[in-house]
Amino acid sequence: MSATRGAGGFSFTRVGAMVLRYWYLLSNSWPRAVELIYWPTVQMLTWGFVQLYVAQNSSFFANAAGLFVGGLLLWDVLLRSQQGFAFAFLEELWSRNLGNLLMSPLKPSEFIVSLMVISIIRLAIGMIPVTFLAIPLFGFNVWGLGLPLAVFFVNLVIAGWSIGLVIIGILLRQGMGAEALAWSLMFLLMPITCVYYPVATLPAIVQPIAWALPTTYVFEGMRAILVTHTFRIDLMATAFAMNALWFTAAVFVFYRLLAAARRAGSLLQQGE
Amino acid sequence: MPAAPAHEPRFAIEVRDLVKRFGAVAAVDGISFEVARGTVTGLLGGNGAGKTTTIGMLMGLILPDAGTIRILGHDMPGERAVLLERMNFESPYVDMPHRLTVRQNLTVFGRLYRVENLKARIAELVEDFDLAAFVDRKAGQLSAGQKTRVALAKALLNSPEVLLLDEPTASLDPDTADWVRGRLETYRAATGATILLASHNMPEVERLCDDVVILRRGRIEDRGSPSDLLRRYGRDTLEEVFLDVARGTRAEGAEPAAAQREEVEP
Structure with missing residues (x-):
């Protein structure tokens, strides 16, 4: 009687359905699309002018143009990939649609992959225009980084997904009471992962924590390119290795939290 | 039966x-x-x-x-x-995404359930549940009765x-x-x-x-x-x-x- 195709394993059709769902949401709501571009632009303008001011008063910064704007753009890749991932999930809580999804054949792995895809789409919409805006305004062409940019990008996006996964696991377990984490958790990392300054600036006791974050290697690698014009393969290799570890741990934590939510019955009580 | x-x-x-x-x-x-x-x-x-x-x-x-x-x-x-x-499920305490139109919602859920000949199935449900007047309206703009009809149409998409x-x-x-x-x-x-x-x-x-x-x-x-x-x-x-x-x-x-x-x- 059923009009569906035979049940199988992982379904790209269902992943596509979820991506389509989020695409509809973006295309139906222009304020959401504008919001994607708004904050990266405001941030870039602020830090761009800070950099201009500092460069006028410091030969070091004058010779290492783009340290602030580059740090900001890469930070935004990290932040937006996490937020794009977690906010897409929050949309289901806000619209009280999670029950429909959890009672559909959508598998957690398919849900996760769809959130990854939509986070990249949101990232592209928000960041690409801003990177081009930085060229005439502040003379910083992030695309000029070439292959290292792709390596930085991949590492930061994976790190954003890892944190996003843990956040949605907590949301599943704790409900909307944990919503603030989706907005704020990444900012806890900001001072430790050394976006705008070298790890050596941190107190010695904090430095091991910084080096435990895959993102720290990316920001150090960016500074190496801008200051000494060298691409540190060792830093990027470590970043990839740590990302693999962090992502695996995040998947494990997510599934543990999902199982805990099923045991606690909290999947039926999503709300305040 | x-x-x-x-x-x-x-x-x-x-x-x-x-x-x-x-x-x-x-x-x-x-x-x-x-x-x-x-x-x-x-x-x-x-x-x-x-x-x-x-x-x-x-x-x-x-x-x-x-x-x-x-x-x-x-x-x-x-x-x-x-x-x-x-299987499928319907409850007035679970909503469809408000900012998607009825047709978009049915399309998304139809794909989640991998319904074959989805366009024809949606057309059939639109007729059965008398959704034609608001099928391209956003779900959040519907009355309680219209929402229930849409939710039931969604619940029957895969002929559970x-x-x-x-x-x-x-x-x-x-x-x-x-x-x-x-x-x-x-x-x-x-x-x-x-x-x-x-x-x-x-x-x-x-x-x-x-x-x-x-x-x-x-x-x-x-x-x-x-x-x-x-x-x-x-x-x-x-x-x-x-x-x-x-x-x-x-x-x-x-x-x-x-x-x-x-x-x-x-």
């Missing part, structure tokens, strides 16, 4: 000794029941009786502490992924063999509620689907249900067909029976409550 094929189990839903505790509270306390294929079974009970928890476990959203659930012969939640393509409904006519005006009941009767008659219906609306249960399971404090307090319950409790309406069960009172001359039956004839 259509007979079950020889290779299919007789019961669409089989629940055995199901237990779910939240801390010290037993939300579901060792219930067992079956739902024969092609029947409509009402799940009744006051607030906190365990209806929603039971439905949550039937959909695999809540893990039981003990007991087994078999749906269409498959273990739930063990074979959840296979089962959910053959087992349909779970949680108070499907709550907050609807009598005319719309009657229309919804009519659609459910038509769907069941046309497809032989099995329906489990949690409801507080006793006339609705009397009209739709072949069998009724009454829960109280996580246990099955009584069960039987609506006519059987009316006869045994010596009452004229199911609402009076419900009140007798909820308050532990009985009409004079009423028969003692039946013990939990092992199974019910379809």
